[in-house]
Amino acid sequence: MIDDLTHTALAVTKDTVLRILNDIGLLLELKGENPFKSRAYYQAARALEKESGDIADLVATGAISSIKSIGPAIAKKLTELVTTGRLDYYEQLKASIPPGCIEMLKAPGLGPKKIHILCNVLGIATLSELEQACRENRLLDLPGFGQKTQEKILAGIEQVKSYRDRYLYASVAGRAEELTGFLRVQEGVTAVETAGSLRRLCETVKDIDVVAASAAPEILADAFAAMPSVAQVTAKGATKVSVRLFSGIAADLRIVSPGQFPYALHHFTGSKDHNTALRGRAKRMGFKLNEYGLFEGERLIHCSTEEELFGALGLCYIPPELREAMGEIEAAEGSAIPDLIDMKDVKGLLHVHTDMSDGSDSLERIVSAARAMGLSYIGIADHSISAAYAGGLSEEAVKRQHALIDEIMARHPSPHIFKGIEAEILADGSLDFSDDILETFDFVIAAVHSHFSMSAESMTNRILTALDNPLTAILAHPTGRLLLARKPYAVDIDRVIDRAVEHSVAIELNANPLRLDLDWRQIRQALEKGALIAINPDSHRAADLKDIRFGLNIARKGWMTPKHCLNCLDVKEIGDVFSRKRNRRRKS
Ligand code: DGT
Ligand code: CA
Numbered sequence: 001m002i003d004d005l006t007h008t009a010l011a012v013t014k015d016t017v018l019r020i021l022n023d024i025g026l027l028l029e030l031k032g033e034n035p036f037k038s039r040a041y042y043q044a045a046r047a048l049e050k051e052s053g054d055i056a057d058l059v060a061t062g063a064i065s066s067i068k069s070i071g072p073a074i075a076k077k078l079t080e081l082v083t084t085g086r087l088d089y090y091e092q093l094k095a096s097i098p099p100g101c102i103e104m105l106k107a108p109g110l111g112p113k114k115i116h117i118l119c120n121v122l123g124i125a126t127l128s129e130l131e132q133a134c135r136e137n138r139l140l141d142l143p144g145f146g147q148k149t150q151e152k153i154l155a156g157i158e159q160v161k162s163y164r165d166r167y168l169y170a171s172v173a174g175r176a177e178e179l180t181g182f183l184r185v186q187e188g189v190t191a192v193e194t195a196g197s198l199r200r201l202c203e204t205v206k207d208i209d210v211v212a213a214s215a216a217p218e219i220l221a222d223a224f225a226a227m228p229s230v231a232q233v234t235a236k237g238a239t240k241v242s243v244r245l246f247s248g249i250a251a252d253l254r255i256v257s258p259g260q261f262p263y264a265l266h267h268f269t270g271s272k273d274h275n276t277a278l279r280g281r282a283k284r285m286g287f288k289l290n291e292y293g294l295f296e297g298e299r300l301i302h303c304s305t306e307e308e309l310f311g312a313l314g315l316c317y318i319p320p321e322l323r324e325a326m327g328e329i330e331a332a333e334g335s336a337i338p339d340l341i342d343m344k345d346v347k348g349l350l351h352v353h354t355d356m357s358d359g360s361d362s363l364e365r366i367v368s369a370a371r372a373m374g375l376s377y378i379g380i381a382d383h384s385i386s387a388a389y390a391g392g393l394s395e396e397a398v399k400r401q402h403a404l405i406d407e408i409m410a411r412h413p414s415p416h417i418f419k420g421i422e423a424e425i426l427a428d429g430s431l432d433f434s435d436d437i438l439e440t441f442d443f444v445i446a447a448v449h450s451h452f453s454m455s456a457e458s459m460t461n462r463i464l465t466a467l468d469n470p471l472t473a474i475l476a477h478p479t480g481r482l483l484l485a486r487k488p489y490a491v492d493i494d495r496v497i498d499r500a501v502e503h504s505v506a507i508e509l510n511a512n513p514l515r516l517d518l519d520w521r522q523i524r525q526a527l528e529k530g531a532l533i534a535i536n537p538d539s540h541r542a543a544d545l546k547d548i549r550f551g552l553n554i555a556r557k558g559w560m561t562p563k564h565c566l567n568c569l570d571v572k573e574i575g576d577v578f579s580r581k582r583n584r585r586r587k588s
Contacts, residue, residue: 012082014048014055015543020081020090021045021074027093029112030101032120043069048078049360049541055082100126106163107156108485109149117142131157163484166204167249170513170550173198176208178229179251186223188216190258195268201321201553203483203516208251211268213261224253260292262303267291273325281313281329289313321557326524338561341535343552345562347570349545350379350420351445351476351508351536356401357382358390361542363404363417369542370415377571380405381420381445386432390449393421395437402440416571418442418578422476427451429465431472438471439585443578445508445536447476448489456490463491467499470585473578474534474566475500477510477517485514493518497526504580506534506566509558511551512544523558533558534566 025041047069051058058064059082065075081087094102104115104127118124121142122133131154133139139150176194183192189212193199196209214220221241225233234250235242241253256264267275267290282289287296294301294312303309307317315332319340322328331337352366353359359366363380370378382401383392393401398421405417420443423431431438431446438444446466454462466472478496479488500507507526510517515538518526523533535551537544555565562568569577 011056012085017055017078017081018045018049020087021048024090024093026105026112027090027097027102030097030105030116030119031093032116040069040071040074044071044074052365059083098125100124100129103127103160104130106160106485107153108159109152109156114144114149117144127157127160159485166206166484168483168513169198169201169203169205169553170547172205172208172249175229175245175247175249176210176251179208179210179227182227183210183212183220183224183253186214186220188214188219190214191261191265193265195254195265196270199269199320200271200323201557203513203520203554207249209268210251210253211261211265212253212255213258213264214255215258217255220255221253256291259302262306262309263289263293264291266306266309269320269323271324274323274328277325277329278313285313287313319556321553322559324557326521338559340556341552341560341562341565341568342556343549345565345568346375346535346548346552348375348377348379348415348418348567348574349537349539349548350418350443350474350534350567351381351422351510351538352378352545353382353422353538353540354380354401356391356397357387357393359540363401364408366539366542366545367408367412367415367417369545371412373545375415377416377418377574379418379420379443381422381443384421384423384432386424386426387422387449392424392432395433398437398440416575418574420445420473422447424449425462425466427454427462429462429468431466431469435469435471435585438469439582442575443473443581444469444471445474445476446472448480452480452489454489456492459489460492460495463496464499467496467503467505470503470588471581472503472505473581474506474508474536476508476536477515477538478507479517479519479522481517481519482514483516488517493522494525497522497529497531500526501530504532504577506532508538509533509535509551509555510538511535511547511549511554512538513547513550516550516554518558520554520558523555523560527559527564531564532566533560533564536567 021041022045025038028038047067051067059079064070064078077087077089101115101119104110118130122138124130124133134150134154139145140147176198180192180194183189191213193211195211197205198208212220217238221236224241225236225243229245230243231246232244234244239255242250244250254264254268279289287294294303294309301312303312310317316335316337318328318332318337354363354366355361367378383390385392385394402419405419409417419441421441422445423433425446425448426432467475479491481488507518509523535548535555537547539545539547
């Protein structure tokens, strides 16, 4: 949120433009400007989101000015942003608000209007000042605040503090690619790779680690420090340069000689525990391993790639995402590293929302996006009736959607469209549509979206009851966590996994980069128990079908192969899985 995305060497994407429009709306609210001004930016973002054309073309042809809800002033700003990669108005707006007030937006229970009051009436400019003010009960007399609000804000601050200084993989990966792309073309550079938690495909990262090999290290160090996205150089030496980017994230560049590259890349990829285990193995074999090389006494054992380094230690290659000291070294010793799942193995995507509930694209548009991705099926699963907050479908709406699906399939047989629903798991574990209605769908996804604060025992029983429904095919986002924002609800995940295995219910790995739920550590446990995982985009826009890649990263981290994945089945096989569910209900 409120990120410096405009200091970029690459073309500005539509997503970036949408985010900046929404950020401007928020920043204007934070400043206490006329609400009508912020609304104009939010509306412009919504209108632009619906446009199918490429953002650069819309600007180049001037078509941007004829979009309803985009007035001449905003059109001019968008033109500046898209053509120069930077928007001066946005930069000035950000600079005019204390960073602490922007950070407050991350706290649940605090919106821009409240923050404006806190900053302007109480003169609060940082999260710590706000925490202190809460502890001194200074919020109680403010209009629209009270004891409950103050407690909620305090809890929100605790949460923000616990997540501080980590970033979502998805918000950093693109930035790291820009950095490595920039470094690769510098004079004297022979190799550049991202390292650290980012290369290990972790769900969140603290910083961007990059390792480069160069014959001209000083030139590279200077070029890195002088990049336009660098806000501050925090350390600069011959082999290491540390910077902070305008977006707030730190980036470390390690520069080594070309011969040291594989050892350094391995070392800075980590994880620390994996490195410790590998160093121990090297020692037992009579070697010494560090970031400079693999040595037998004084002699360097020459390795030109990481593969050769693992090979010298009697191991097959270990993909970075498995380097977490979770049995990968033992597996590599017996050449038992699994053939990890990849996009090419994915046959279709399930758990897709349309504009009939809270998605923003039409069914037709989503289906064409799925076709363009080469998918052989797509599973529509809008929200069900009691999800009022998300435009849950009534029985009539369900019938209309099914008729529309039949009509589209009659015109275009591929991709096949499975009729699904994301049914609410009510507090007692029942689903919110009757089984007779649920049976009209090809598949049912059961999901918890309410009553998060139940005891672990009640929540577990609630979910087990939903799994007992013979029509439940998939359990969505099983722990309800939101990365860097909301902890999982209390639930005995082992019992949930056992019951899902017992009833052949697939467990979702939600590919939304904010969720990535089930966690990869638990996926590994689930696979050991024989669970089937559905890697689902939970998309609310056609473009978000591509989020599947974040899910695949985590699936790989959880040691998943295609045979563990529901949506690696082909259209006939998955159709049979769904039919078996309905047959089971008829027999029960
Ligand atoms: P992060 O940054 O918290 O998301 O996680 P990492 O794994 O990227 O950690 P970071 O940036 O502190 O260090 C990058 C890698 O460098 C780490 O995975 C392994 C290596 N490394 C750093 N410090 C040590 C250390 O004290 N011992 C060993 N063996 N390796 C280290
Ligand atoms: Ca790191």
